[in-house]
Amino acid sequence: MANYLLIESRDPYGSNDTQFCCDLAKQLAQQGDAVTVFLVQNGVFPARAGARADELSALAKAGIEILADEFSLRERGIPTDRLTAGVKPAPLDVVIDRLADGCKAIWH
Amino acid sequence: MADKKTLTFALMDPPYENARSTTALRLINIAAKRGYDINVFAYEGSVFLAFAMQKPHPNAMHGRNVEEENHVLTKELVSSLMQEAMRNGGKIDWVNCGLCVDERGAVEAVEGVRRGSPADFLKMAATSDNTLVIVTRG
Numbered sequence: 718m719a720n721y722l723l724i725e726s727r728d729p730y731g732s733n734d735t736q737f738c739c740d741l742a743k744q745l746a747q748q749g750d751a752v753t754v755f756l757v758q759n760g761v762f763p764a765r766a767g768a769r770a771d772e773l774s775a776l777a778k779a780g781i782e783i784l785a786d787e788f789s790l791r792e793r794g795i796p797t798d799r800l801t802a803g804v805k806p807a808p809l810d811v812v813i814d815r816l817a818d819g820c821k822a823i824w825h
Numbered sequence: 826m827a828d829k830k831t832l833t834f835a836l837m838d839p840p841y842e843n844a845r846s847t848t849a850l851r852l853i854n855i856a857a858k859r860g861y862d863i864n865v866f867a868y869e870g871s872v873f874l875a876f877a878m879q880k881p882h883p884n885a886m887h888g889r890n891v892e893e894e895n896h897v898l899t900k901e902l903v904s905s906l907m908q909e910a911m912r913n914g915g916k917i918d919w920v921n922c923g924l925c926v927d928e929r930g931a932v933e934a935v936e937g938v939r940r941g942s943p944a945d946f947l948k949m950a951a952t953s954d955n956t957l958v959i960v961t962r963g
Binding site: 757825 | 828830832844845848851852855856861954955957958959960962
C-alpha cells in the first residue's frame with residue numbers, strides 16, 4: 718500500500734479538469750492505497766458548505782481524507798466552520814509533513 | 826539532526842502572475858523553518874523569482890509612493906528563505922535553468938542562485954527524500 722497526496726489547486730467552476738484529481742483519488746483508494754486530497758488556492762472553493770461539491774462528498778464517503786489549506790480558506794473568506802461534510806481545515810505544513818514521510822505527491 | 830530531510834521542489838511559474846508562486850514560496854518557507862536541506866529547480870518563467878533587477882515601484886493609481894506601496898519583491902523573498910534555512914541549520918540549493926534564463930534575459934540573479942540544467946533537477950530528485958513538481962497550468 719502506498720501513501721498518496723493529491724494537491725488540488727484548481728476549482729471546478731474555473732477549470733474543466735478537476736475531475737482528474739477525484740478520479741485518480743478514487744482509483745488509488747479502490748486499489749488499497751491511502752489517499753489524501755489537499756485543497757489549496759482556488760481548490761478550496763468547492764469546500765464551502767452549500768457549494769456544488771458532489772465529488773468531494775463522494776470522496777469523503779469513500780474514506781479519502783480531504784484537507785483544505787487554512788490560509789487559502791482565510792484569503793477567500795471561507796470560515797473553517799462552514800465547510801462541506803468530510804472536509805477538514807489544515808495548515809500547509811501537512812504537505813511538508815507528508816513529503817518528509819515519503820508520500821507520493823502530485824500537484825494539480 | 827536525526828529527522829533532517831532533503832526536499833526538492835520544481836517550479837515553473839513566473840512571479841506576480843498566479844497563486845502557485847506564493848504557495849511554492851510558502852512550502853519552501855515551512856521546510857526552511859524546519860532546517861531541511863532544500864533543492865529548488867526553477868524552470869521556465871520561475872527563473873524570474875530570483876531576478877536581481879526587480880525594483881519596487883510607486884502606485885500612482887492609489888497615490889502611494891515607493892515606501893507606502895511597500896511592494897513585495899520575490900528576489901528578496903528568495904534571499905530571506907536562504908537565510909532562514911541557514912539560521913535553522915539547513916540550506917537551499919536554488920538552480921535556475923540556464924536555457925530558460927537565456928531565453929528570457931534573466932541572467933542577473935540574487936546571491937546563492939546558480940545556473941544549471943534539467944540534469945541538475947534529476948540529480949536533486951535522485952538524492953532527495955521527496956520531490957514536488959508544481960506544474961504550471963496546461
